[in-house]
Amino acid sequence: MPFGATPVPGSSRGDLVVIGGAEDKLGKRAVLADFVRRAGGEQARIAVVPTASSLGDEIVEVYAAVFAKLGAAEVYGVRPQDRAEAFDPALVAELDRATGVFMTGGNQLKLGTVVAGTPFGDALHDAHRRGVTVGGTSAGASIQSSHMVAFGPGGATAKQRMTQVAAGLGLLADCVVDQHFAQRNRYGRLLMIVSQSPQLLGIGVDEDTAAVVTTDEDGRQRLEVVGRGVVTLLDGSTMVTDAHAAKEHRPILASGVVLHALPAGSHFDLTDRTLLPAPTVGDPAEADELAVANRDLSKLARDIAADDASPSVLRRRVARRSRGARP
């Protein structure tokens, strides 16, 4: 939703920008530019939360530079370091003036253990509800889902106990987000989690790619893809699995999982879990050809209506149309 719209209950939720890590900061910056635009563009006041990171000021400075370059009005760091700080009213109040909140990468378990279930965590939910754009990359992406991958190895095969799940902030309900998805080959661990919890939608986000979640007036959620890679969805709604019985470290049966690999520009209805039609962009040459043919056909129709369409006129017309269509 455009930033600044009057908050209406059920329609005021801000966008969620779920970035798969390693987003471009020097080149086209498609993903971060999208975040800044959604956070208010030239009016954006962006709070950077570097809690997941082992760096602090340095990483805030990097994002401050990039967001400023992209036109944001103000960028500032807000960094709860432990749960005590996440309960500090002064620090929590720092989020009040933000039009966008950006959570950096690092260790999502640190971010979760510091902010989840604290006034700071509640303030992030409040901000999202009042229309603030909330984004995050890598750890800052994982934390947004209701169920969070804590850690676990890569690999294409889902194996029993290969990964650990913890609770996320839950800005995005009924799902589990994984990041660096293609780059770290995380099909297996996401499939393991969906097999154990088929009610969760698995969302795998590639590097330099964002799953942007918007909420319609009626509360329906859509996912749009921005950036270089794809967003992979694993929908286990109607799957069959032996995840309750598979032996430790052995492959898990996962049959009937619906897979969606969505590149930039894809739109997906998260409520119905179906692909939405993309805005049609036709081939310009084909469109020109069609326009010529249509113009000619209109002329022909007028001629026929005026009753002057002799066989020779028709022949010439058809010949001209063929030439027009195959230049």
Next chain:
Amino acid sequence: MPFGATPVPGSSRGDLVVIGGAEDKLGKRAVLADFVRRAGGEQARIAVVPTASSLGDEIVEVYAAVFAKLGAAEVYGVRPQDRAEAFDPALVAELDRATGVFMTGGNQLKLGTVVAGTPFGDALHDAHRRGVTVGGTSAGASIQSSHMVAFGPGGATAKQRMTQVAAGLGLLADCVVDQHFAQRNRYGRLLMIVSQSPQLLGIGVDEDTAAVVTTDEDGRQRLEVVGRGVVTLLDGSTMVTDAHAAKEHRPILASGVVLHALPAGSHFDLTDRTLLPAPTVGDPAEADELAVANRDLSKLARDIAADDASPSVLRRRVARRSRGARP
């Protein structure tokens, strides 16, 4: 089907053993043991076709040693080196006495260009039709499908033009087989092929794993999984894709692909493309408990029928049952 059954039209096809490469040759040898058993066990006469390999006699010797160890009666090499040799009636006739044919790994494009569309290729089809077990690993797996991955890089993301498809032998219709699936991270290239040709079932076979395809009397085909890894199926029947329009090297949209990850012991109906129930193997402790309870209930029913079930008898009975159920 058991080797040696009377060939009945439509029911005589031999099993296809599609191995994802790097099958165990020294340890449990589950995959190769399964192949030898299907090829006739102690009566097996196995023709090893090493055409895909840059090695020749050496690789035949390796399989000869393993198959002999596993009890096969005879193992011999048959090696067409070019199309001229694949037209040689004497060499082709070497397949006549085989009860099993095993195609080694190597370069599937070499195997395809040498044998496909030759009398040797036809003889492989004939052998399969008369009940001979046909197996192959890696290149020898790829060649069995109607459409064959020629080459292409790994990676989780399906990208336009990342891989080349050639024609396989087509022992297995309407599908494309990929091998070393998890180990070489080939989700992307299999998904690319299925996106371009949604009528093909994508079959990704892990190393030391086999997709065994059997044909029922009514011509229905089933796939059974043997070995250490999984067989991954990608069914694009109802998918949405932009594979006709995606730009070179860019990710392809693939939405609504049905994914099946099938570990050892899984059975899948290839005709309906649905999972088949596995033979139920209950928890032995749970089964014992149920048997005790059933025995006791039978006694109780007899007692009630004999009208001697006083309240005190019932109480004792229930107490005994509880003790039995929770040892």
